Amino acid sequence: MKFYRVGLxxxxxxxxxxxxxxxxxxxxxWQAPVKVExxxxxxxxxxxxxxxxxxxxxxxxxxxxxxxxxxxxxxxVKLKQPLTLQLFPSVKSLPPVPPxxxxxxxxxxxxxxNLRYWAYRHQAGLLPKFGTVRLFVVYHTxxxxxxxxxxxxxxxxxxxIVHAFAKVSQDSQNNIVITHEMLHALGASDxxxxxxxxxxxxxxxxxxxxxxxxxxxxxxxMAGRRPLSASQASMxxxxxxxxxxxKTAFEIGWR
Numbered sequence: 001m002k003f004y005r006v007g008l009x010x011x012x013x014x015x016x017x018x019x020x021x022x023x024x025x026x027x028x029x030w031q032a033p034v035k036v037e038x039x040x041x042x043x044x045x046x047x048x049x050x051x052x053x054x055x056x057x058x059x060x061x062x063x064x065x066x067x068x069x070x071x072x073x074x075x076x077v078k079l080k081q082p083l084t085l086q087l088f089p090s091v092k093s094l095p096p097v098p099p100x101x102x103x104x105x106x107x108x109x110x111x112x113x114n115l116r117y118w119a120y121r122h123q124a125g126l127l128p129k130f131g132t133v134r135l136f137v138v139y140h141t142x143x144x145x146x147x148x149x150x151x152x153x154x155x156x157x158x159x160x161i162v163h164a165f166a167k168v169s170q171d172s173q174n175n176i177v178i179t180h181e182m183l184h185a186l187g188a189s190d191x192x193x194x195x196x197x198x199x200x201x202x203x204x205x206x207x208x209x210x211x212x213x214x215x216x217x218x219x220x221x222m223a224g225r226r227p228l229s230a231s232q233a234s235m236x237x238x239x240x241x242x243x244x245x246x247k248t249a250f251e252i253g254w255r
Contacts, residue, residue, distance in 0.1 A: 013109060016116070019128070020156050026131035027158055027186055028253035034083040035132040036064075036182060039122065040090040043138035043163065052166035053139060058087050063175045064182070067239040074244070075254040091122045095136060095161050098152065116157040133158045133185045135178060139166040151177055153184025160185050172238035179239060180224055186252040191223040191245065198233055199223035203247040220245040 027034060038061060040053045065085050072082040096114045099107050119134055138161065140148055148163040160181035164174040184190075191204035202208030204223035206216055219226040221242045225233035236242055244254075 023130050030077055030253055033081050036083050036085045037134050038087050039136045041136055041138040043140045046141050048141040049139050049166040053090050060171055061085055063239045064179050071244040075249045077254055088124050119159050133182055135160040135162055137162045137164050139164050141166045151181050153181035155187050158185045175239055180221055188222050188248045188251045191220055199225055199227050203245055206243045218243050222248045
């Protein structure tokens with residue numbers, strides 16, 4: 001029976017791989033605007049978070065569209081509008097918890113399939129979402145300075161799970177994290193050192209030729225921080241202080 005279970009899982013994975021290849025082409029060719037769907041989630045079940053979610057509208061995320069418009073022009077993307085963004089009603093269940101660092105590849109693959117099925121169950125409509133990035137933004141009411149669970153963006157399935165603060169004062173920085181994970185879903189990789197969170201030189205710097213090099217005025221979006229020195233960096237205040245670097249542009253198909 002174990003042989004048949006493994007065989008069935010492999011068939012499911014093969015089918016998912018074929019769908020992934022087609023979806024990846026649609027998301028990297030930039031022949032048409034990429035559709036971005038945002039689904040809020042109450043991450044802590046609190047009334048405060050629910051009240052914040054009730055205030056959400058597309059204006060809250062307008063910086064993301066403006067940022068992508070402006071950055072695409074730097075790379076001669078022919079589309080006048082590289083992405084469209086739509087906000088949907090909140091989702092009432094939490095996404096599957098990612099496996100720990102000791103998980104084996106089969107466990108990771110199973111979690112990935114569960115996440116994609118969970119996203120399908122909670123998306124708007126029954127048809128598969130080709131050429132669409134689905135971002136589930138999990139909001140939390142948390143004290144200032146408290147770290148939230150790590151966000152993630154998956155290229156397979158073009159899904160993002162973003163952990164964000166349910167505070168108006170955090171809207172601008174929430175949009176930075178949302179954009180970062182959206183770009184992961186489009187194929188971009190991190191440009192910071194996992195050991196210390198410092199941006200990697202030169203690709204993690206907004207302007208690697210700046211003189212003097214520090215402090216950097218802007219942040220490369222996939223580095224997530226603005227280098228102040230060789231050992232210090234700070235979170236930018238908004239997407240207006242971020243750029244898409246050449247390596248990130250190449251990875252998402254802006255060639």
